[in-house]
Structures are given as structure tokens and as C-alpha cells.
Amino acid sequence: MLVRIDPASAVPLGDQIAASVRGAIADGSVRAGERLPAARTLAGSLGVNVHTVLRGYQRLKDEGLIELRRGRGAVVTGAASPALARLTDTTAGLIAQARALGLSDDEIVTLVRTGLNGPLGAG
Amino acid sequence: MAGHWGITAGQRGGEADASERPGVRRVIVAAAPFPVAVAVVATAYARLAERLPETLATHFRADGHADGFSSAGGFLAAGIGTLLVLGALFGLVVLLPAAGRRTGAVRRTREGRRTDGVPRVDARPAFAAKGPASAAKARPGSALGAARAVITVGYGVAGLVAYAFVATLYVNAAAGGGRAAAALPLSQLAAAFGTGVVAAALGWLLAGKDTPLPDDGSGGDAPRLALADSEVAGWSRTISSPVLYALGLVLLAAGLVTGPVAGWSAASGPIVGALLVLALAGLRVAADRRGLTVTPPLLPYPRMRIPLERIREADSREIAALREFGGWGYRMRPGRSGFVLRSGEALSLRLVSGKEFVVTVGDAATAAALLNTLVDRADAGPKGTDTGPKGTDIGPKGTDAEPEGTA
Structure with a gap:
């Protein structure tokens, strides 16, 4: 699994780490059941703080892509299919795009809910 | 005169053999200590045979007292068998990689990859001029360089095992038939290790220097990962x-x-x-x-x-x-x-x-x-x-x- 981060970027490092792992799941180079490197190991590897990595891992856990277990480290969940990882990525893109347009969080949720109730942009 | 020619022909034949099968000398060197150890153990047995009891003390506790026994013949057979099997193993370990190494070396030499991103056309003269560091200096024939470490360990093991067997025979003979009286103090174990170390040093010397793999001077054409200057990746x-x-x-x-x-x-x-x-x-x-x-x-x-x-x-x-x-x-x-x-x-x-x-x-x-x-x-x-x-x-x-x- 390749993790790349750009300290010069405006995106928080934890999110960049999460994005790298998500990308690895999406392209199939990391599979369900596989163990991610320990936060301390990855932090040493990238020269960032352990908490930065843990923030990234926490984010992936919230997305349902990995499980964090004491002593077992971070394991990619069975539900974490490449398709799910791609969807999460797409969602991140949607949010970024909406925020760039100046939409509030509520407006973004409304937009998605509208889409759920009836196809968007079809008519 | 005829004799002289004979010797020369023999030498030349040996060289040709060495270049085709570079492993042979090494394999012989690697396996050699074990027959020697067998001979030592057998000689010791022959010298002591009259004074040895039917049943020997063959296993000793830390305090030196015997707690394991076996028949004299069985003990000798076990000793010789162990040494011969070890000899075959060490010989084989040195022999096996020789085959793989040789083909690897030939393939590498043939590929002749370029160096340090210098364009291929210039690469040959450039890296020939760069000296021994990047010149493909190893001849394919000498590719088997070094099972030196293996040989060293082999000699050490042979020395250790042979000493242990001979020492056991001696303490049994010294006990004069009372097998329970036979004792092997811990100092003998230290001596056995010492013998092993000396034998290992001998093996290290006999094995000769390892020949490094041919340096193919490759470089520049290997894959790179596009990484921005500020980017960090692991x-x-x-x-x-x-x-x-x-x-x-x-x-x-x-x-x-x-x-x-x-x-x-x-x-x-x-x-x-x-x-x-x-x-x-x-x-x-x-x-x-x-x-x-x-x-x-x-x-x-x-x-x-x-x-x-x-x-x-x-x-x-x-x-x-x-x-x-x-x-x-x-x-x-x-x-x-x-x-x-x-x-x-x-x-x-x-x-x-x-x-x-x-x-x-x-x-x-x-x-x-x-x-x-x-x-x-x-x-x-x-x-x-x-x-x-x-x-x-x-x-x-x-x-x-x-x-x-x-x-």
C-alpha cells in the first residue's frame, strides 16, 4: 500500500492519509481482512505525528472501511469493497465541489436528499 | 619432458573444468572436514576399543554426570552417520546455489544494462572508464564466489561434533568400564566449542574470498514514481x-x-x-x-x-x-x-x-x-x-x- 501526503497542501495530513488508504482499497491493492501498518509505524515512515495517522484511521473507521481494534491494529473490514471506497471518494469529491461553490452543509444534505427522492438533472 | 607435458595438460584441464563448474573446488572444501572428522572419531575409537565398556555413557547432565547410555557400536555408528550426513548437507548447500548463480551471472552479463542515466550509446565507454566500481568485473566462470560463510559454519560444526564424540569416548575409557562413573565436565563442552571455533577459522581461510556478483552497472532505466518536491510517500x-x-x-x-x-x-x-x-x-x-x-x-x-x-x-x-x-x-x-x-x-x-x-x-x-x-x-x-x-x-x-x- 502506497501512502503519499503533501505537507504543502491545504488538505489536513490525516485526510490525505485516509485518502491514500481509500485509494488503495479502491484499486484493489489492499483487500478486505488486510492489516494496515500500525499508526506508529506509518507515522515514522512518513515523518508525521502518530495522532495525525490516527486521525486518518479514525476517519476511515467512520466511513466503515476499516476496524480499529486494540492490539490488533487497523484491519480493512469485510464490507470495504473497492466499489465502496470509490463511492466514498466520489462523495468526498461531491462535498469538496459543493463547498467550493459556497454551499452550506445543510444545503449539500438537501441536495443529496433531493437526489434520493427523484433523479437529479434528468429533467 | 613427457611428464612435464602431462602436468601442463592436467592443469589446463583443471582450469577448464573450474570455469565450467566453478562449484567443484568449493564443494570439496565444504565437505572435506566431515570425512576428516569421521577419521578422527574412528581412530580414537580404534585406539580406545580395548578399554571401552560394552555400554557407553553418551549423555551428560550439566554437572557432568552421565544420564544417557548406549551401546559402543551404536554410538560409533551414530557419530559417523551424523558426520557423513552433515558433510553431504554442507556439500549440497554449497553446490546448489552454484547452478543458479552461474546462470544468473551469464544472464546479467548479457543484458549489459546502462549506468547512471547516461545514454546507452555512451554507457559502455563511460562505465568502462569509471573503473572497478561499475565495470562488470566478475568473470562468469568465477561467479560461484562465496559460500564462505556456509563453509566456515561447516568446519565449526565438524570440529564441534568430532570433539564431542572423541571426548565422550575418552571419558568412558578413563572410567575404566564403570559406565556410571564416566563424567564429562562442562569444561569439555567449552573445549568442544573452542575446537569448533578453531575449525571454523580454518574453514574461513580455506574457503577463500567471496567473489562479488558481477556489477551490471544498471541504473537510470529503472521505474520511478512521480512525486512532487513537497510530497512524502511511504x-x-x-x-x-x-x-x-x-x-x-x-x-x-x-x-x-x-x-x-x-x-x-x-x-x-x-x-x-x-x-x-x-x-x-x-x-x-x-x-x-x-x-x-x-x-x-x-x-x-x-x-x-x-x-x-x-x-x-x-x-x-x-x-x-x-x-x-x-x-x-x-x-x-x-x-x-x-x-x-x-x-x-x-x-x-x-x-x-x-x-x-x-x-x-x-x-x-x-x-x-x-x-x-x-x-x-x-x-x-x-x-x-x-x-x-x-x-x-x-x-x-x-x-x-x-x-x-x-x-
Whole structure:
């Protein structure tokens, strides 16, 4: 699994780490059941703080892509299919795009809910 | 005159043989101490035969008193058998890689890859002029360089085993037939190890110097990973060998079962073996700004790290575990070493020293590309370009994040 981060970027490092792992799941180079490197190991590897990595891992856990277990480290969940990882990525893109347009969080949720109730942009 | 010619022809024949089968001399050297040890043990037995009792004390407790016995003939047979089997094993270990090495060397020489990003047309004269460091100096015939370490260990083992057997025979003879009176003090064990060390030193001398692998001077054409100047990247992957896990567990079970029955000193062999095998059954391989790191999957230690400064170039290649490395685990061969847990895709590092380090791991191409990029960056760093300072900036940034994280 390749993790790349750009300290010069405006995106928080934890999110960049999460994005790298998500990308690895999406392209199939990391599979369900596989163990991610320990936060301390990855932090040493990238020269960032352990908490930065843990923030990234926490984010992936919230997305349902990995499980964090004491002593077992971070394991990619069975539900974490490449398709799910791609969807999460797409969602991140949607949010970024909406925020760039100046939409509030509520407006973004409304937009998605509208889409759920009836196809968007079809008519 | 005729005799003279005969000798010359013989020498020439020997040379031709050596260039075609470079392993022969080494194999003979490797196996030689074992027949010698057999002869020593047999001679000692013949000299002492009259004074030896029917049943010998053959196993001793730490305090030197005997606690195991066997028949004199059986003991002699066991001693000779052990030495002969060891001799065959060590000879074979030195012989096996010879075949793989030779073909590897020939293939490498034929590929004749270029060096340091110099265009191919200029590469030949350029790297010929660069001297021994990058010239393909090893002749294919001498490719078998060094099973020196194996031979050294072989001599040590032969010396140790032979001493142990001879000493056992002597203490039995000295006890004058009272087998229970025979005692082997611990000092004899120390002497046995001493003999082993002396024999090992002899083996080391006899084995001669290892010939390094031909340096193919490759460089520049290996894959690179596009990385922005400010970007930091790390690659890691775990590998495991089901075969080694199974073997380790079987050994462990054997040790734990025999422990209560046969005594823990007897069981310590399989248990230690099991731990060694299990320690190598799974590995985490990481490539990052610090170089290549190999550790157990869950623990940070023991750790093997090859810093970027020692890496000339990385690549991925297919490995045949048995043919090239003579087995599985942490393997050392003339001019190459590494962790070989299976055959197939492996990360191959060409080190600055000209040697090769391998780890059998999937997605090796990504790791190789990343390492090549990082090596380029490290090479450019000391010259005061922009990558150096930026690389060091990352550390402070990481520590800056600490208060924020703990708060």
C-alpha cells in the first residue's frame, strides 16, 4: 500500500492519509481482512505525528472501511469493497465541489436528499 | 619432458573444468572436514576399543554426570552417520546455489544494462572508464564466489561434533568400564566449542574470498514514481508464508509435547527452532524516506533496515526460491541475500556495494519505483538543492502536530 501526503497542501495530513488508504482499497491493492501498518509505524515512515495517522484511521473507521481494534491494529473490514471506497471518494469529491461553490452543509444534505427522492438533472 | 607435458595438460584441464563448474573446488572444501572428522572419531575409537565398556555413557547432565547410555557400536555408528550426513548437507548447500548463480551471472552479463542515466550509446565507454566500481568485473566462470560463510559454519560444526564424540569416548575409557562413573565436565563442552571455533577459522581461510556478483552497472532505466518536491510517500506491505507458519507451529507443538516427557532441555531445540521459523513466517516490508525496512508484522523489532545511501537502484523481479537461494527464510548467498518466503515476485535492491538484497513481496514494482525516486532525491539533497531542506522540514512539522494532537 502506497501512502503519499503533501505537507504543502491545504488538505489536513490525516485526510490525505485516509485518502491514500481509500485509494488503495479502491484499486484493489489492499483487500478486505488486510492489516494496515500500525499508526506508529506509518507515522515514522512518513515523518508525521502518530495522532495525525490516527486521525486518518479514525476517519476511515467512520466511513466503515476499516476496524480499529486494540492490539490488533487497523484491519480493512469485510464490507470495504473497492466499489465502496470509490463511492466514498466520489462523495468526498461531491462535498469538496459543493463547498467550493459556497454551499452550506445543510444545503449539500438537501441536495443529496433531493437526489434520493427523484433523479437529479434528468429533467 | 613427457611428464612435464602431462602436468601442463592436467592443469589446463583443471582450469577448464573450474570455469565450467566453478562449484567443484568449493564443494570439496565444504565437505572435506566431515570425512576428516569421521577419521578422527574412528581412530580414537580404534585406539580406545580395548578399554571401552560394552555400554557407553553418551549423555551428560550439566554437572557432568552421565544420564544417557548406549551401546559402543551404536554410538560409533551414530557419530559417523551424523558426520557423513552433515558433510553431504554442507556439500549440497554449497553446490546448489552454484547452478543458479552461474546462470544468473551469464544472464546479467548479457543484458549489459546502462549506468547512471547516461545514454546507452555512451554507457559502455563511460562505465568502462569509471573503473572497478561499475565495470562488470566478475568473470562468469568465477561467479560461484562465496559460500564462505556456509563453509566456515561447516568446519565449526565438524570440529564441534568430532570433539564431542572423541571426548565422550575418552571419558568412558578413563572410567575404566564403570559406565556410571564416566563424567564429562562442562569444561569439555567449552573445549568442544573452542575446537569448533578453531575449525571454523580454518574453514574461513580455506574457503577463500567471496567473489562479488558481477556489477551490471544498471541504473537510470529503472521505474520511478512521480512525486512532487513537497510530497512524502511511504509504501508498506505484509507478507506471510503459510508453509513456514505450519512448520513453526508443528515444531512448537512437538517441543511442547516432548517437553514434559523428555525434559525441557531436549525440547528446547524444537521450541527455539519453532520461534526462529515463526519469526520469519510473516514480515512487514516498508519502503520510505529512511530506506527499506523489514520487521515482524506486528512488532517494530527485530528490524533490518537498508538506508537509502546504501541503495543504488531498486527493481522488481521473479525469484526462484529453491534454485536461486536454496530454500526459504532469511537466505544468504554469494553476492546476494534477503528474505525469501516464496518463489515469485520480489523487490530486488542493487546495493552500492554491488550486492543484491531481495524480499519476496507483492506490488514490488511500486516499492521499487518509490525507492528509486527517493534515492534520486537523497542524491540530489546533499548538493543543496530544494529537496534537501524540504525533506528535513517534515520532521519538525510532525513534532509540531503533537501538542495539537494531544490537546
